[in-house]
Amino acid sequence: MKQTAYVILIGMVMPFLMYAQATSNRLVNDVAKMEGLWKGSLTYLDYRSGKPYTMPADIEIKRIANTNRFLFIHAYPNEQSANSTDTLTISNDGRYFDDAPVISRKVLLKDDVQIITEKIGTDGNDGKKATIRQTYILGKYHFSKRKDVRYAGEKNWIKRHEYSYNRP
Numbered sequence: 364m365k366q367t368a369y370v371i372l373i374g375m376v377m378p379f380l381m382y383a384q385a386t387s388n389r390l391v392n393d394v395a396k397m398e399g400l401w402k403g404s405l406t407y408l409d410y411r412s413g414k415p416y417t418m419p420a421d422i423e424i425k426r427i428a429n430t431n432r433f434l435f436i437h438a439y440p441n442e443q444s445a446n447s448t449d450t451l452t453i454s455n456d457g458r459y460f461d462d463a464p465v466i467s468r469k470v471l472l473k474d475d476v477q478i479i480t481e482k483i484g485t486d487g488n489d490g491k492k493a494t495i496r497q498t499y500i501l502g503k504y505h506f507s508k509r510k511d512v513r514y515a516g517e518k519n520w521i522k523r524h525e526y527s528y529n530r531p
Contacts, residue, residue, distance in 0.1 A: 387431060387453060387454065387455055387456060387457035388457075389457065389468070390431075390453045390457050390460060390465070390468070390478070391431050391453055393468075393476045393478065393501050394424070394426075394433050394451065394453070394501065395426055395433075396501065396503070397424045397501055397506055398424050398425060398426055398433075399423070399424065399530070400421070400422075400423050400530075400531060401421060401422045401423070401424070401506055401528035401529065401530060401531070402419075402421050402528060402529060402530075402531045403419075403420055403421065403422070403506075403526065403527045403528030403529055404417050404418065404419055404420050404526075404527055405417070405418055405419075405420040405439070405524060405525070405526050406524065406525050406527070407523065407524035407525075408521065408522065408523055408524065410487060410488050418439060418441055418442065419439065419440045419441055420437065420438070420439055420526060420528075421437075421438040421439075421440065421528075422435055422436065422437055422438070422506075422526070422528055423435075423436040423438075424436075427450075431452060431453040431454070431455065432450055432451065432452045432453075433450070433451045434448055434449075434450055435448065435449045435450070435451055436448045437449070459480075460478055460480050460499075461480065461497070462482070463480035463481065463482040463495070463497060464480060464481060464482060465478060465479070465480055466479045466480060466481050466496075467479045471500070473502060473503070474502070474503070475500055475501060475502035475503075475505070476499075476500075476501045476502075477498065477499065477500055477501075478498075478499040478501070479496060479497070479498050479499075480496070480497045480499075481494055481495065481496045481497075482494070482495055483495070486512045486514070486523065491514050491515070492514070492515045493512040493513060493514045493515060494512065494513045494515075495510065495511075495512055496510070496511045496512070496513070496520065497509070497510055498511070503530075504529060504530050505527075505528070505529055505530075506526075506527075506528045506529075507525060507526060507527045507528065508525070508526045509522065509524070509525040509526075510522075510523040510524050510525070511523060
């Protein structure tokens with residue numbers, strides 16, 4: 364009787380585990396094709412003036428060997444003091460991308476992939492509570508990452524910043 368229950372339990376759990384692994388692998392493969400150097404710009408909404416500002420921005424993406432983690436090495440040619448490195452992590456079950464739940468993943472034209480995440484956090488100099496949406500477009504020759512925020516109790520989204528890169 365116990366053996367039958369174990370077999371049934373394993374039969375119920377295995378499809379979920381296989382789906383989670385496939386989802387994680389798909390996201391890892393999406394980002395892995397982005398490895399290398401990219402040149403582009405960052406456009407952000409200045410908190411004080413409320414106006415957009417654009418500056419040159421470059422990025423190098425490297426996978427950390429045998430992991431679901433990638434280094435994003437940001438370089439700002441005109442503002443080198445802002446250079447930084449971030450680590451993007453894809454959860455083992457593929458449900459989290461950079462610590463935010465994946466809301467959607469879809470294939471666009473030319474095999475570009477769009478990944479959208481959303482999480483609750485804070486935004487702005489005054490730390491207002493907001494829903495933070497990140498939209499990634501991953502393509503062979505183009506990569507972009509856009510951050511939109513919607514403050515608690517508001518209906519409209521605000522485009523906070525967007526990185527836009529092309530392969531050199």
